[in-house]
Amino acid sequence: MSDSKFLRLCCISDIPDSGILRVTVPGYDPLAVCQVDGAFFAIADTCSHGMASLSEGDIEDGQIFxxxxGGGFEIATGNPTERPCTIPIATYPVKRVEDALFIASK
Amino acid sequence: MERTVIIGAGQAGGRAAVALRANGYGGEIILVGQEARAPYERPPLSKEVLLGAAQAGAALVNPESVYHENSIELRLDMPVRWINSATRELTFMDGDRLGFQRLILATGARARRLEWPGSEAAKPYYLRTCDDAEVLRRTLSGRQGDIAIIGGGFIGLEVAASARQLGWTVTVIELGQQCLERVLPSASARVLVDLHERHGTRFRWGASVKETKETNSRIRLLLNDDESLNVDVVVVGIGSEPNMKLAEAAGLECGNGILVDDQCRTSVSDIYAIGDAAIAPNRWFGKPARLESWENAERQAEQVARVICGLPTTNDAPPWFWTDQFDRNVQIVGVPTDEDQMTVEPGKTPDQYVHLYSRGDVITGAVLFNSGRRRRALSRQMSEMRDAAAAPCSPAESVDSMEINA
Incomplete structure (x- = not known):
């Protein structure tokens, strides 16, 4: 895909068993690409509570902790689900083309 | 229209206001605050703010737009003079009056003051509010020197860590024989003391300040063992006291806090108390407890909102506290004590491990070092065990109430 409106995030096979991969692309703060039950999401990697990288966390029941x-967010919406997180994190639509994932360029 | 007034625009008050709407409350909500700021998060004040990594008050309890969006009226910088619980009306310091149908007291706590001969000459700093943090940050930044911290609790240790990171020479003066005596068993407390000592902090155990000697530019603290300590800055962090004067004057039952039942109700109907100021039954301590923690403020805020909205509610998850010091995140879940058996569960890296405390087959508490990801499962497990145990296991604590500061 060479459309300049989209930026390549990663290959699906790049995502480790944890289901989370930290990715940096121009124009975005660091992202965490998440795989949940075969669906893919891109969310802000930095926790809205402290300066921690969510991609080093865990996925459970569609949430990232x-x-x-130990706070948590629903991956699909970015809404906080577990304290001490109370502020939503940004989520971005992900486009899949064959084995690669893309995000709209800013 | 029915009106609920919340006195106290901190973590508990700010969250209760929003939780009322989220649970369907249709009446007027007025959030009254003594400080001029909208509710802000206190945890960063002793860490990121002192280090200059975050601005005091930048971390808000609710995003600014939330109040308007939820029709919550903020009345800030409006200290309350008194509450008339019979006529259901409060009077502000400036003489204005405000009626209510329901009242939530979220008046919080204040730093406990320490006085000793010559204490005014030491000009001790306290840390509770945004303004306190900003003043201390300015004092500590841009120069280095010697700092004495009186009290080895959460605030004392967090300030100690921040001051060390800023290059100050730090001495902690603690009356007891270990830090965080009221919350941590000694084996877990030792880990924290070791951490601080590795970073160069000195601890004076069983120590107190007898006197301040005047010197030209520095502060000379004479300790109880007659040794003296020359420092540039003195910080006092010896816990806090509940703000309950309004409640007492209004005839509400108070002890070491405003007494509430397990539904946040005070002794006067339609008046509730939550957060640092409230003392509530607690199955984990086997007696009423006044918990000064972020988590308790959150839980009781949600709970009181549900109670007012007529929804069923319980609040019996294990207590949870956390502190960040240097590169360590330490979380305490449940009520671990020295009487329990302790096992160490290692984690993925050497600095990740859990001190698990148990009595028989029942986990009574856990201290998590850089292991926040273990908290949910442990908390769940402890609740299930507690539910299953017919007789609650009573903690070996001899005071009338627990006061915990986080």
Missing amino acids: CPFH
């Missing part, structure tokens, strides 16, 4: 304080 921060490794630092």
Whole structure:
């Protein structure tokens, strides 16, 4: 895909068993690409509570849990689900083309 | 229209206002605050703010737009003079009056003051509010020197860590024989002391300040062992006291806090109390507890909102506290004590491990070092065990109430 309106995030095979891959693309703060039951999401990688990288956390029941304080977010919506997180994180639509994932360029 | 007034625009008050709407409350909501700021998060004040990594008050309890969107009226910088619980009306310091059908007291706590001969000459700093943090940050930034911290609790240790990171020489003066005596068993407390000592902090155990000697530019603290300590800055962090004068004057039953039942109800109908100011039954302590923690403020805020909305509610998850010091995140779940058996569960890396405390087959508490991801499962497990245990296991604590600061 060479459309300049989209930026390549990663290959699906790049995503480790944890289901989370930290990706940086121009124009965005660091992202966490998440795989949940065969669907793919891109969310802000930095926890809205502390300066922690969510991609080092865990996925459980469609939620991502921060490794630092243990707070959580629903991956599909970015809404906080577990304290101490109370502020939503950004989520972005992901486009899949064959084995690669893309995000709209800013 | 029915009106609920919340006195206290901190973590508990701010969250209760929003939780009322989220649970369907259709009446007027007025959030009254003594400070001029909208509710802000306190945890960063002793860490990121002192280090200059975050601005005091930048972390808000609710995004600014939330109040308008939820028709919550903020009345900030409006201290309350008194509450008339019979006529259901409160009077502000400036003489204005405000009636209510329901009242939530979220008046919080204040830093406990310490006085000793010559204490005014030491000009001790306290840390509770945004303004306190901003003043201390300015004092500590841009120069280095010697700082004495009186009290080895959460605030004392967090300030100690921040001051060390800023290059100050730090001495912690603690009356007891270990840090965080009221919350941590000694084996877990030792880990924190080791961490601080590795970073160069000195601890003076069983120590107190007898006197401040005047010197030209520095502060000379004379300790109880007659040694003296020359420092540039003194910080006092010896816990806090509940703000309950309004409640007492209004005839509400108070002890070491405003007494509430397990539904946040005070002794006067339609008046509730939550957060640092409230003392509530707690099955984990086997007696009423006043918990000064972020988590408790959150839980009780949600709970009181549900109670007012007529929804069923319980609040019996294990207590949870956390602290960040240097590169460590330490979380305490449940009520671990020295009487329990402790096992160490290692994690993925050497600095990740859990001190698991148990009595027989029942996990009574856990201290998590850089292992926040273990908290949910442990908390769940502890609740299930507690539910299953017919007789609650009573903690070996001899005071009338637990006061915990986080």
